[in-house]
Amino acid sequence: MDTKINETLDCKGLSCPMPMMKLAKTMKGMKSGEVLEMLGTDPGTKSDIPNWCQKTGNLLLEQIDLEGGVNRFVLQKK
Amino acid sequence: MAEESNENKGIISELFQTFFAKHWPVWVGGILLGSLNVFLFMIKSPWGGSGGYNNWGENIYQAIGFLGLENVAATKTSLYGMLNILIILGAFAGALLSKEFALRIPPKGELIKGFIGGGLMAIGATMGIGCTIGGFFSGIPALSGGAIFLTIGLFLGTLVALKYLFWEMERFPGFSMGKSRTFLAASEKTGNWQKYLGWIVIITALTIANIYFGNDNKTMSWFIIIGLIMGLICQRSRFCIVASFRDPFMTGKSSSTTGVIAGLIIGIIGFTAIKIFGIGAGETAFRAREMTWVFPHFWLRAPIGGFIFGLGMTIAGGCAVGALWRFGEGQVKLWAAVLGFLLISPISKKFIVPAFVDLLPHNLMYKNFMPDYIGYTWSVVIVLAILFIWYVFVKWNERTGKFSAY
Numbered sequence: 408m409d410t411k412i413n414e415t416l417d418c419k420g421l422s423c424p425m426p427m428m429k430l431a432k433t434m435k436g437m438k439s440g441e442v443l444e445m446l447g448t449d450p451g452t453k454s455d456i457p458n459w460c461q462k463t464g465n466l467l468l469e470q471i472d473l474e475g476g477v478n479r480f481v482l483q484k485k
Numbered sequence: 486m487a488e489e490s491n492e493n494k495g496i497i498s499e500l501f502q503t504f505f506a507k508h509w510p511v512w513v514g515g516i517l518l519g520s521l522n523v524f525l526f527m528i529k530s531p532w533g534g535s536g537g538y539n540n541w542g543e544n545i546y547q548a549i550g551f552l553g554l555e556n557v558a559a560t561k562t563s564l565y566g567m568l569n570i571l572i573i574l575g576a577f578a579g580a581l582l583s584k585e586f587a588l589r590i591p592p593k594g595e596l597i598k599g600f601i602g603g604g605l606m607a608i609g610a611t612m613g614i615g616c617t618i619g620g621f622f623s624g625i626p627a628l629s630g631g632a633i634f635l636t637i638g639l640f641l642g643t644l645v646a647l648k649y650l651f652w653e654m655e656r657f658p659g660f661s662m663g664k665s666r667t668f669l670a671a672s673e674k675t676g677n678w679q680k681y682l683g684w685i686v687i688i689t690a691l692t693i694a695n696i697y698f699g700n701d702n703k704t705m706s707w708f709i710i711i712g713l714i715m716g717l718i719c720q721r722s723r724f725c726i727v728a729s730f731r732d733p734f735m736t737g738k739s740s741s742t743t744g745v746i747a748g749l750i751i752g753i754i755g756f757t758a759i760k761i762f763g764i765g766a767g768e769t770a771f772r773a774r775e776m777t778w779v780f781p782h783f784w785l786r787a788p789i790g791g792f793i794f795g796l797g798m799t800i801a802g803g804c805a806v807g808a809l810w811r812f813g814e815g816q817v818k819l820w821a822a823v824l825g826f827l828l829i830s831p832i833s834k835k836f837i838v839p840a841f842v843d844l845l846p847h848n849l850m851y852k853n854f855m856p857d858y859i860g861y862t863w864s865v866v867i868v869l870a871i872l873f874i875w876y877v878f879v880k881w882n883e884r885t886g887k888f889s890a891y
Contacts, residue, residue, distance in 0.1 A: 420591040420665020422802045422811065422818045423728070427736055428654055429661075431891035448667050450585045450814065451723055454508045459736055462883070463891075476587040476670020 410442050410468060410481060418447040419477060426452050427459065430482075434465060437484045442468070445480045456480050504721065505583040511744030514722025519748035521711050521718075522623060523755025527765050528707050529564065531627065531756070531778050532715075533619030534805030535610035535826075537569035539834065542607075542827035552835055564705060568712040569809055574690050575716020576813030581683030583721070587670035590817045592663035599818040602801025603808065603825025606794050610805065611833040612841065613638065613790015614780040617726040617804035620791070622745070626752030627778035628760070628864045630853030631787040633871075638788035642795020643730040650799065651890065669815070687713070719810040724748075726804045730795070737889030739879040746872050757865060760856075776854055783853035785845060801825075 416433050418426040426447045433443060445456075453470070460467040460482065469481035522532045543557040544566075560566035580586035591599075610616040613635050615624055621639060624632030653660055671679050690713045698706035718724065728741035759765060759774070766774040782790065798804040801822035803811050808826065811819035842850065855864035882888045 417662075419667065420589050421595065421661060422589070422591060422816045423725070424650070424731065424735060424802060425595070425654075425661050428650065431736060432654060435891065448587065448589045448665075448670075449816070450508075450580070454723070455738070458738065458740070462737065472672055474672055476589070476667045476672075 410483075412444045412481070413437065413441040415444045415446070418445060418449070418452075420448055422449055423451045423455075427455055430456070431459075434463075434482065434484055439484055441484050443482045443484070445482065446473075447478050447480070448476050452480070453478060456482070501582075505579075509718075509722040511722050511724055511740045512747045513744075514718050514724040515744035515746070515748035516751055517718050517722075518622075518715060518724060519626075519751030520755070521715055522626070522748070522752050523759070525708070525711055526623075526756060526759050526777070529704050529765070531619070531623035531752075532568075533565055533615070533623060533778075534569065534809070535607070535616040535619060535830065537563070537565035537567075538607065538805065538823070538826045539611070539830040540566035541569070542829075542831040545827070546831055552831060554831070562705075564708050567705060568708050568715075571690060571709050571712025572716035572719065572806060572809045573813040574686055575713040575718075576720035576810035577716070578683045578686040578690075578713070578813075579717040579720035579810075580814040581679040581686065584671040584676055584679045585720075586679055586815050588666075588668040588815045588817060590666045590668075592661060592665050594660035594663065595818045596821045598661075598800050599802075599821030600825040602797045602799070603822035603827075604829040605797025606801065606805065606808075606822070607797075607826045607829035608833045608837055609642070609790045609792070609794025609797055611790070611830060611838050612793060613787050614782045615787075615790070616794055617798065618806050619778065620780070620782075620787070622726065622748065623752065623756075623778050624780070625749055625868060626756040628753075628757070628855045628861075628868065629779040629783075630855050630858075631780055631783035633868075634784045635782065635787035635791040638791020638793075639795040639798075640730055640791075641788075642792040642797075643727065643799045644734060644795075645792075646796045646799035647731055647734055715806075716810055716813060719806060720814055724810075725807050727798045727802065727807055731799060733879045733882050734888055734890065736891050737883045737886050739883040742879045743876060746876055749872060750869070753865060753868060757861060761861060775856075776852065779852050779854045781850055781852045783851055785849035786842065 418429055426449050430445055457467055464485040466483040468483055471479050473479050525532050540560055540563045543554050544560055546552045547554040547557045620632055620635040694706040694709040725741050729745040732738040732741055763771040763774050803819050808819045808822040812823050
């Protein structure tokens, strides 16, 4: 995907609730339409992020498992 | 024939996918855990978490000759010590079978928070006589008046610690940043060893259960089987009591809360039946059965302990059981929490609690069984009403975001 990434948030190694807290805080500081890439290793985020996007209306553009147990999420701010 | 075997394979792989392809809804986990909690009570006594940690810690201290402990029950003979081990193994198996296991080593600051959180949980559980499991998830269905005060404490502790986490993230974001490492992770194509190891763990645990069964220790064999299933359920449904208190005030998410409420309701139905009919009382008196999991912490000991526990579990990111199943999943922050819990618990029990409890007048720490005062019907009605209000609040808050931070 050729989306322009505005910011990257590294949450590798972090356990719940830190990834969701950091994600929500970072998204709060972004402008509408901007795109955030988030990298994490907490299995919980795999269901938390889609649910959170559904609730907040932010767009989840991509969710894939990379090598080494890292999950990559690309979100666009509403 | 070949076609038929392919079809059969399809059926079995579909069954496997049902359990291990996706996370389960939390309420499914809550209902299952609530039911298994009733089974534990039918067999012997309800689910508890902190006692098992204390047993581990006392065994370690006895082995190294610290604290002058003697005649500590060996963990292999301790129902709750074993239950906790099996919850770790069940979660380990659940994570392996869904290829979610990996050793996730967080930045140093997070490890420190894990250890301190675990230590606070130990102090809270020994002070309040009970944790989120024995004091809350089992204590509320046991219709213990003290459990309600413990819950208030847990709730307040969670809110204060959540404020701290926000403050830390704003002022010292570096504390949760830095070098992290991940080992042994699988991906869609690689790491099939995880599935094989998952089955080996399950078969090993069941074999151990069968050895106890053969030695006529039926209770332990059932605790082992139920512990294994509980760990697996927790991991697959991500059943988290910290999240049930915290998330409405963080992202506004209500699913963990509804999951816990579902488990509590099942627990209330089962526990009340056991108490009213004296099921499983055996040779013990009916009254002893009725008073099971009603602890002498009514009323002030419970909220003080609960508050400290609430602080600890929120900083650690997992309560007594949340730390266990995340341990099994390979989250090393929770390894630090488990270590802090088991190392501090015997110390708190021996030094901190007696010094503090002597200060409290006796009437602030007795057993309160709600039906003694208002009868079974009203006790159940009141507890269900509180749960209903809590449910409506978190659902309303999820929609409006009135109390959530984001």
